[in-house]
Structure formats: structure tokens, C-alpha cells
Amino acid sequence: MKKALAVIYATVILDAAGIGLTLPIFPRLLEEVGHTDNLGWRFGAFLALYALMQFIFSPVLGSLSDRFGRKPVLMLSLGGAAFDYVFMAVAPSLWLLFIGRAIAGITGASNAVAAACVTDITEDAERTRRFGQLSACFGIGFIAGPAIGGVLGEFSVRLPFIAAAGLNAANLLMALFLLPETRKTGAQAESQEFSPLAHFRWLLGYRLLLPLAGAYFILALVGEVGGTIWVLYGQDKFSWSPMMVGLSLAAFGFFHAVVQAFIAGPISERWGEHRALLIGIVADSAAYIIIALVTEGWMAFLLMPLFCLGGIGAPALQSLVTGRVDNDHQGRAQGLLASMTSLASIIGPLAISTIYFASRDVFPGLVWVLGAGFYVLCLPVAFTRRSKDAPA
DSSP states (O other): OHHHHHHHHHHHHHHHHHHHHHGGGHHHHHHHHHTOSOOTHHHHHHHHHHHHHHHHHHHHHHHHHHHHOHHHHHHHHHHHHHHHHHHHHHOOSHHHHHHHHHHHHHHTTHHHHHHHHHHHTSOGGGHHHHHHHHHHHHHHHHHHHHHHHHHHHHHOTTHHHHHHHHHHHHHHHHHHHHOOOOSOOSSOOOOOOOSHHHHHHHHHTOTTTHHHHHHHHHHHHHHHHHHHHHHHHHHHHHOOOHHHHHHHHHHHHHHHHHHHHHTHHHHHHHHOHHHHHHHHHHHHHHHHHHHHHOOSHHHHHHTHHHHHHGGGHHHHHHHHHHTTSOGGGHHHHHHHHHHHHHHHHHHHHHHHHHHHHHHTTTOTTHHHHHHHHHGGGGHHHHHOOOOOOOOO
């Protein structure tokens, strides 16, 4: 089990690093290929396309892994990602870049399969800890990736894509030779439809799972506040330079990795997933309200541990979901959670940026306060205690 976990964690780190490698140079690449300095809607559409493809295909890949095993589906995803990065590195036109971005979103849904692997080999009591560590691995890769990509982008706008392709190829070889199949042998998963809508019809039939999935979506949606306006807010309210913005993001990444790796699991194991979810909601709400009211930039750095403590809610919810789904549908369940996150990444930035630009001249912290208030919708789930449920 330890070997399998190590390979899965390494896979997630390399996958996140590959994604992060290309982020710093997307605007320059689009300007170069599109022959324009005014990207307009194109940049927003380019980013949203990735989330849209993940929303559609995460549950599909998860269900395929339930049927055919985790390892072959994960390898298919990693191989597809390596090919796609090469494709984007040589794409000569804007519409081909958009096609490459769509393929990247499909292959990037491998996180759902990785989460299903963790579920397969982890006892119920330790799942929150393992999901927290999985999130920490993604954070580590995502810190390193953009930093390296920014340096490589100084030499060539296409070079980060070549590097990302190399990372995914290495990832594929590691999975091929070192990763064992984690899906338990036994009863064959029932016949499944692989259309995206079928997965949401399946979710509607799970009475115990539906409120948890809704709460997971709310957590993901509120989490989009920081991802959408952090840079703008720091520049508008605290007059941060690009270097200060970078330092703040690095600090956040560090505390996020620490909390997810060493705090999320022990809290859940000591007090249970529901209390861990409640602690996450309270911590994040407090951080949101305080950041809306502070007047000095250094205060934002003091809030970093509180922000990151708020991140323990998602692994706790993820653990609750796995406890209500049988072993033959863990891939589908993890795919649906990844799909919820992607849906939040589509809806959130549009709504959040609209509110922020409409209110920043009067009260720039309004969107933070609204995000904290939105957490109220998760409280019924946090306060609902159940005895050990049989899988749905």
C-alpha cells in the first residue's frame, strides 16, 4: 500500500507541475498565435474551456476506471496529456490551441482516477488524511510548475509545453512500471452508461449523497473567490507589486501544503468528518471577513494559516462521500466531485469578477463577505450526524 500511495502522490505532483508549467505563458502564447495584443473574450474562454471539459469528462474517466481498472485509465490520461502538450507546442493557429486546450481538460481529469486509487487502498478512518495529502501534493506541484514555467518562458514561449510533455511522459512510465492496480477484484461493476448526463442522473438517485455533493460544490464555489480576485485585491487595496503578489501566493501554497498534509487528517480522525467540515467553514469564513476589513497588506500574510485551515473541509467531505458509495462506484463518485469543482471553476470566476468590479470603488471587500455568507448553505450538512452508513 505504501508503494502504491507513493506512486500516486508522485503522479499528482508531476501532473500538477505539468499544468502549472504552462500557466505563466498562456497570455503571451495566445497573443503570438492570435497576432493581437487585445485578447478580449478569448483569454477567458481559453481558461473556461479547460474547466468545461473537466466538468464533462471527470465522471466519465472515473466510471471507466470502475469498469476497466484504475491503472489503464490513468495511463491513457497521462499519455493523452503528453501528446496534447506536444500538439500545443507546435500549434500554428488560435483555433488549434483551443482544440489542444479542450484535450488538456479531458486528460486533466486524471485527478478523479488518482482519488479513486487512494480510496481503494485506504481504510475509512484514514481517508480524510489521505485526501488531504493528495491535495497537498497537488499544491506542491502547482507551486513548482509556474515558477519553472516562468523561467522557461523567457527563452521560448513554446518551451514550457515541451517540458510539460516530458513530465507527463515520465509520469506515464512511472505509472506503467511502478503502480499496481488498486481496484479490488471481486464483483464486476454493473453495466454503466458513459455519457456525462448519466452520471448526474445517478447522483440524483443517491438520497444520502446529494446533499454532500451540493456542499462540496459550495465549498469549491466559495474557494473561487480567492483564486479570482486575489491578485486584483492585493493590487487595488494594498498596492502590492508583482513580487509581493508572488510572495503571497508562495506563502499560501506553503501553508496549504502543511495543513493538508499534517492537520486535515488528524482533526478528522480525532473529531470526525462533520466537525472537521465545521472547523473548515468557520476558519474560512473568519478569514474572508477579516481580509475584507484589514487595511494593511502585511495583515493578509498573518491570515494565511487561517485561510488554509479552512481547506480541511473539502477532504472531510470527500471522505464522507466515499463512505456512502460502494467499492464498484468509487471512480464515478470521485469523478462527480471533480466535476463539481470544474463547474464551480466555470461559474465562479464570471460571477465573482462581475461583483468585484461593480463594488470595488465603494467596498472592495464585498465579495469576500458574500463568500463567507454563502457557507451558511453548508451548515445543515456539517451539523447532520449519522451513525456509520452502509454504502448507498
